[in-house]
Amino acid sequence: MRSIHRLVVGDSFGIFCLALASRTSFSSLATSHPTEVRDFWRKEQSQDLTRSVDILTTKIGKGNSEDVILQSLISDGAINVIHLSENLINRLLFRYKDDWKSALAVFRWAMEKMREILEEMRQESLIALDTIWKDAVRTFDDLQFLGLEKNTESMNVLLDTLCKEKFVEQAREIYLELKHYVAPNAHTFNILIHGWCNIRLIPPLFNVIVKNIISTWFTTFSMKCKLKIAPPNVVTYTTIMCALAKAEKFDEALQVVERMNAVGCRPDTLFFNSFIYTMGRAGRIDDATHIFKVAMPKASVAPNTSTYNSMISMFCYYAQKERAFDILKEMEKSGLCKPDIQTYYHPLIKSCFKMRKVDTWLNDILSDMVNKYHIGLDLSTYTLLIHGLCRADRCKWAFNLFEEMVDQDIMPRYKTCRLLLD
DNA sequence: TTAGGGTTAG
Structure with missing residues (x-):
């Protein structure tokens, strides 16, 4: 997905295509117009961008599948006239950073639009579409x-x-x-x-x-x-x-x-993170801990969020929950990195259920997530929580979360509804 | 961010 993103909006060729699509060229204005005109132009562009993001966000909605979103974007006439730009795509991807289905739909939509532009270019004999991949050298030469x-x-x-x-x-x-x-x-x-x-x-x-x-x-x-x-x-x-x-x-x-x-x-941080991961995969927990506690400080390499995440995941995986929570405390005490929802909380939430620490540890974790780090719960986290709480005989709590997610327009899975009904 | 990492499954 990252490479597609780069192809669509990250490389010069993609930017060229998108600039072509917007049918406007800021760079030509920049050299030939006085400051006031450029400022006006920037303002207009920024308002245009905000309007486009609003239209698209409404259309994308919440909790829909990737295909449903994509189809609704492609088939909508109002969306077809939106000016595609790198800024717009980046804005949307940031907006949906915790919702991969919507993000992927935005990607695919952008790809689809790019393909249309390429087809347009091909018809004007600007490019040979069918030889793009087969003869990438020639395409590259076309640059x-x-x-x-x-x-x-x-x-x-x-x-x-x-x-x-x-x-x-x-x-x-x-x-x-x-x-x-x-x-x-x-x-x-x-x-x-x-x-x-x-x-x-x-x-x-x-x-x-x-x-x-x-x-x-x-x-x-x-x-x-x-x-x-x-x-x-x-x-x-x-x-x-x-x-x-x-x-x-x-x-x-x-x-x-x-x-x-x-x-x-x-070695650097990314190397050590991979080294820790390697030791974890090999089941060598003590070696991984030694790298984290001794080798990294010795090499003067600072840990980042991923370093802590790797340690937490590893300890959870090998059912060493206390040590996982120790790392969490250490991370918070260091004050250097921000936690993230995907790799940091999921193993810990699961551990709380396994250890039957629902009222104590889970409560604290959720409160920190929401109040301290302002992390919004996503579909997968709600599902994990509701299913776990139901199994722990805490249906009332599960139902409160269910209502909360529905209030936020996050569509629960069928299985979640079924579970609560049962 | 022109190159490398991720125990993600309920």
């Missing part, structure tokens, strides 16, 4: 004719998008073609490596390589992809370690860490 720069940055966006959509072999071929015109950088290599990791090509390679694992593998990979031999950096190590952890090759994952330390590559 120049459209007045956009063809550089390492745009090449990386193209390669990354292809890799994230699992067109890894195509990305490699395109890279081989483009490298004659555009200089690759460390990002380019890591994008391709990540792509290969995602299609699970790394673990088999590791099976045949025993000695000097990372550099040998890296050289093999570089030769296969005809890359210049660039030294692997912390991103490379993190990517490979994670791929190995997901494939449950924990010994090999640890060798990556050893190798990284041996060559003096400095």
